[in-house]
Amino acid sequence: MELIELSERTSAILMVHKARKNGIPFWNKGKRSDSDQIVVAFEAFRQLSRVSIRPMTAISAMNDLYEDICGTVSEIVVFCGMASNATTVGHTCPSPMKATSNGLFQGDNPIDFALPLASLQICVVIILTRGLAFLLKPLRQPRVIAEIIGGILLGPSALGRSKRFLEVMFPPKSQTVLDTLANIGLIFFMFLVGLELDIKSLRRTGKKALSIAVAGISVPFTLGIGSSFILRESISKGVNGTAFLVFMGVALSITAFPVLARILAELKLLTTDIGRMAMSAAAVNDVTAWILLALAIALSGSSHSPLAPFWVFLCGCVFVICSSLIVPPIFKLMAQRCHEGEPVEETYICATLTVVLAAGFITDAIGIHAMFGAFVVGVLIPKEGPFAGALVEKVEDLVSGIFLPLYFVSSGLKTNIATIKGLQSWGLLALVTFTACFGKIVGTAVVSLACKVPRKEALALGFLMNTKGLVELIVLNIGKDRKVLNDQVFAIMVLMALFTTFITTPLVLAIYKPAQRARAADYKHRTIERKNSKSQLRILACFHSTRNIPSMINLFEASRGVQKSEGLCVYALHLMELSERPSAILMVCKARKNGLPFWNKGIRSGADRIVVAFEAFQQLSHVSVRPMTSISSMSDMHEDICTSADSKRAAIIILPFHKHERLDGTLETTRSDFRWVNQRVLEHAPCSVGILIDRGLGGTTHVSASNVSYNVTVLFFGGRDDREALAYGARMAEHPGIILTVIRFLVEPETVGGITTVDMVENPNTTLRSMDEDALSDVKLNVLSQDDSIKYEEKFVRSATETIATIRESSRCNLILVGRMPDGEVAVALNGSGDCPELGPVGSLLTTSDFSTASVLVIQQYSGQDSLNLASEMEEDSAGMDSEAN
Numbered sequence: 099m100e101l102i103e104l105s106e107r108t109s110a111i112l113m114v115h116k117a118r119k120n121g122i123p124f125w126n127k128g129k130r131s132d133s134d135q136i137v138v139a140f141e142a143f144r145q146l147s148r149v150s151i152r153p154m155t156a157i158s159a160m161n162d163l164y165e166d167i168c169g170t171v172s173e174i175v176v177f178c179g180m181a182s183n184a185t186t187v188g189h190t191c192p193s194p195m196k197a198t199s200n201g202l203f204q205g206d207n208p209i210d211f212a213l214p215l216a217s218l219q220i221c222v223v224i225i226l227t228r229g230l231a232f233l234l235k236p237l238r239q240p241r242v243i244a245e246i247i248g249g250i251l252l253g254p255s256a257l258g259r260s261k262r263f264l265e266v267m268f269p270p271k272s273q274t275v276l277d278t279l280a281n282i283g284l285i286f287f288m289f290l291v292g293l294e295l296d297i298k299s300l301r302r303t304g305k306k307a308l309s310i311a312v313a314g315i316s317v318p319f320t321l322g323i324g325s326s327f328i329l330r331e332s333i334s335k336g337v338n339g340t341a342f343l344v345f346m347g348v349a350l351s352i353t354a355f356p357v358l359a360r361i362l363a364e365l366k367l368l369t370t371d372i373g374r375m376a377m378s379a380a381a382v383n384d385v386t387a388w389i390l391l392a393l394a395i396a397l398s399g400s401s402h403s404p405l406a407p408f409w410v411f412l413c414g415c416v417f418v419i420c421s422s423l424i425v426p427p428i429f430k431l432m433a434q435r436c437h438e439g440e441p442v443e444e445t446y447i448c449a450t451l452t453v454v455l456a457a458g459f460i461t462d463a464i465g466i467h468a469m470f471g472a473f474v475v476g477v478l479i480p481k482e483g484p485f486a487g488a489l490v491e492k493v494e495d496l497v498s499g500i501f502l503p504l505y506f507v508s509s510g511l512k513t514n515i516a517t518i519k520g521l522q523s524w525g526l527l528a529l530v531t532f533t534a535c536f537g538k539i540v541g542t543a544v545v546s547l548a549c550k551v552p553r554k555e556a557l558a559l560g561f562l563m564n565t566k567g568l569v570e571l572i573v574l575n576i577g578k579d580r581k582v583l584n585d586q587v588f589a590i591m592v593l594m595a596l597f598t599t600f601i602t603t604p605l606v607l608a609i610y611k612p613a614q615r616a617r618a619a620d621y622k623h624r625t626i627e628r629k630n631s632k633s634q635l636r637i638l639a640c641f642h643s644t645r646n647i648p649s650m651i652n653l654f655e656a657s658r659g660v661q662k663s664e665g666l667c668v669y670a671l672h673l674m675e676l677s678e679r680p681s682a683i684l685m686v687c688k689a690r691k692n693g694l695p696f697w698n699k700g701i702r703s704g705a706d707r708i709v710v711a712f713e714a715f716q717q718l719s720h721v722s723v724r725p726m727t728s729i730s731s732m733s734d735m736h737e738d739i740c741t742s743a744d745s746k747r748a749a750i751i752i753l754p755f756h757k758h759e760r761l762d763g764t765l766e767t768t769r770s771d772f773r774w775v776n777q778r779v780l781e782h783a784p785c786s787v788g789i790l791i792d793r794g795l796g797g798t799t800h801v802s803a804s805n806v807s808y809n810v811t812v813l814f815f816g817g818r819d820d821r822e823a824l825a826y827g828a829r830m831a832e833h834p835g836i837i838l839t840v841i842r843f844l845v846e847p848e849t850v851g852g853i854t855t856v857d858m859v860e861n862p863n864t865t866l867r868s869m870d871e872d873a874l875s876d877v878k879l880n881v882l883s884q885d886d887s888i889k890y891e892e893k894f895v896r897s898a899t900e901t902i903a904t905i906r907e908s909s910r911c912n913l914i915l916v917g918r919m920p921d922g923e924v925a926v927a928l929n930g931s932g933d934c935p936e937l938g939p940v941g942s943l944l945t946t947s948d949f950s951t952a953s954v955l956v957i958q959q960y961s962g963q964d965s966l967n968l969a970s971e972m973e974e975d976s977a978g979m980d981s982e983a984n
Contacts, residue, residue: 249508311386
């Protein structure tokens with residue numbers, strides 16, 4: 099191989115154009131040059147010695163000659179391994195990896211074959227990254243942090259320092275297979291990212307969010323270009339100057355939209371003003387950054403023609419325009435044929451994935467990377483209806499669980515922190531990190547303050563917009579593959595991305611805390627039992643799915659009480675679990691500013707039908723119903739419920755029971771996690787709490803029908819919780835379609851003290867008993883006034899068995915109201931009779947199969963500081979639940 103330096107002289111350019119395709123020096127039959135004389139000498143030697151000699155030429159800049167040499171050696175290795183007539187030389191060259199082995203018993207080492215080695219690599223990567231994610235979970239870090247760290251640990255910076263480890267786990271011959279799988283995952287990941295972005299919402303982006311987005315990308319982009327001059331002069335000499343400037347600008351200015359959505363959800367900022375502005379600005383930032391990255395890729399091509407970047411960028415624009423005209427109508431037709439609740443046809447899924455791969459092939463052929471084609475297809479697919487969600491469900495698990503971790507490993511194998519050595523390199527790392535943070539934070543914060551955003555929110559917004567992640571790694575890897583970034587710059591940029599993302603969550607938590615509760619003095623009506631029963635009642639009703647809606651609406655109607663529009667205000671909180679899946683992020687991105695579920699005018703989703711049901715009820719009953727959405731992990735869901743109740747000044751929280759009714763009348767567990775949420779709400783609620791055991795409350799008949807007699811029974815044993823249940827029942831009795839029956843349980847005089855075998859309180863609180871009598875006196879007065887809507891009965895019992903029999907007779911109604919922890923000797927006799935301690939003795943009894951006709955609402959009255967005493971009890975309940983699950 100003849101090594102020729104490519105200089106800036108015209109003669110060097112002419113020499114390049116004369117070079118033949120196979121790399122052999124050009125041959126002039128006339129006057130021969132020095133290169134021609136070299137060829138003549140080698141040919142003469144070959145004819146005399148019969149040794150195969152193939153002259154080649156490497157023409158490049160001096161700092162790139164070593165890469166040409168290494169690339170040629172790799173080609174020779176592959177050639178001699180594939181040659182069928184290889185002799186002695188063939189035995190010294192490693193053959194390419196076969197797909198599968200014959201097994202250990204036939205002498206094959208599985209690690210020497212592509213499929214078993216790839217399987218082992220995937221297992222190691224998943225175990226390491228998931229383990230790191232578990233360790234970082236208390237710090238509330240996104241999973242991408244663990245995946246980046248895992249990739250670095252497997253690379254030459256840590257475990258890869260052992261040559262034996264690299265030879266066994268990540269040998270050079272497996273790099274092609276690893277990179278191919280990683281890039282397939284990248285293609286489909288970018289397709290999912292495109293699905294998350296809604297172009298229609300970008301058009302509706304307000305001036306404030308648009309200004310923040312422009313500042314958030316222009317300031318760091320400019321500073322990135324400035325810092326790139328320093329990097330180029332110190333450690334990146336000889337690279338393509340224009341491409342390097344653009345790559346550095348994009349790397350420092352980009353915001354990871356998926357990672358930002360995850361952080362906002364974890365911090366419970368999605369439905370706040372700052373969350374809305376951050377998501378809108380990040381979406382605009384993302385689209386702009388991808389356009390700039392496409393330009394950078396076009397400029398970084400290896401062609402020496404000055405027009406090549408122009409043609410690449412022009413063809414990319416033509417591809418986007420043609421896709422915008424062709425893709426939306428086709429997929430809109432597919433989406434219209436997909437109906438809610440029905441599976442999407444496999445043909446549509448396969449056709450979509452084929453289009454994604456075809457688009458990736460086209461953009462790769464153009465020269466702007468295959469991921470851009472997938473991203474464009476994802477953006478152009480209509481977001482209305484279930485089609486987009488079905489696509490995500492089919493693709494996300496395989497991509498995020500298998501392929502993407504390989505991409506982090508591929509990046510980690512290229513990241514060698516050891517290349518950052520000396521004060522100059524570490525100083526450049528500090529400079530790049532400071533420039534990235536300063537540009538994003540200051541640029542965003544200054545414009546936010548100019549838009550009259552509060553100071554703390556503006557600063558928090560700056561830190562949020564500084565979020566990096568996988569998107570940053572994509573930019574850096576493309577720059578590395580295009581030889582725009584060398585090993586040292588690549589390692590510096592990876593560490594910068596890791597640091598800026600890591601500090602986002604703790605700094606935002608330290609600066610901005612929107613979930614702080616209002617002072618107790620500002621919030622008086624925390625219970626239903628109050629002096630002025632005619633005042634407005636505020637209810638926070640929580641539900642997990644559409645299964646809970648019919649009974650909830652009937653409960654709202656029954657709670658309306660006084661026929662006044664201001665008599666009842668309902669906040670319907672849709673509880674959605676935020677998982678690690680991209681579909682959860684897609685759901686997050688559609689959440690509206692006020693927390694309402696998103697609204698599609700086309701084919702309606704389940705959340706849309708919920709809104710329609712509540713709006714119809716509001717118009718018919720004149721009750722204010724305000725749907726809300728809470729998107730959080732199951733471990734944090736109770737915090738969202740309590741915070742919402744506090745901010746809306748609710749008097750009672752209605753929670754669905756963690757079991758639902760089967761066709762045979764028995765109760766089946768929906769999700770055990772819901773039980774944990776209910777227990778935590780009981781412990782931390784800022785108001786009264788009711789748990790609804792739904793057995794088809796009201797059925798298909800609406801309570802407000804004039805010819806319907808709707809029976810509600812209150813089981814009264816005594817105590818604070820029972821008085822709250824009685825107050826709720828008295829309010830329901832004001833409804834013309836409801837008949838209330840109050841049943842008070844008393845002990846037969848001759849059996850007082852003998853009905854239970856447990857120790858009773860020796861001196862019952864006479865004040866509490868007098869409060870019970872006062873609460874019942876209003877009911878008795880209504881009965882004496884011949885009010886047909888209220889009935890009052892007193893049941894004298896002698897034993898727990900007789901008490902249960904009386905309850906069974908009284909359960910022939912539509913709804914039973916009962917206190918969670920009733921007082922009195924009769925109630926104590928029922929302790930331990932059920933397997934649901936969070937419902938109390940009576941409520942737990944009513945969930946058994948003997949009471950399968952009536953719905954039950956178990957109520958706990960807010961007791962201020964006394965509610966803190968529930969902590970130890972809840973711990974015992976959780977321990978019992980865990981043992982039951984085991």
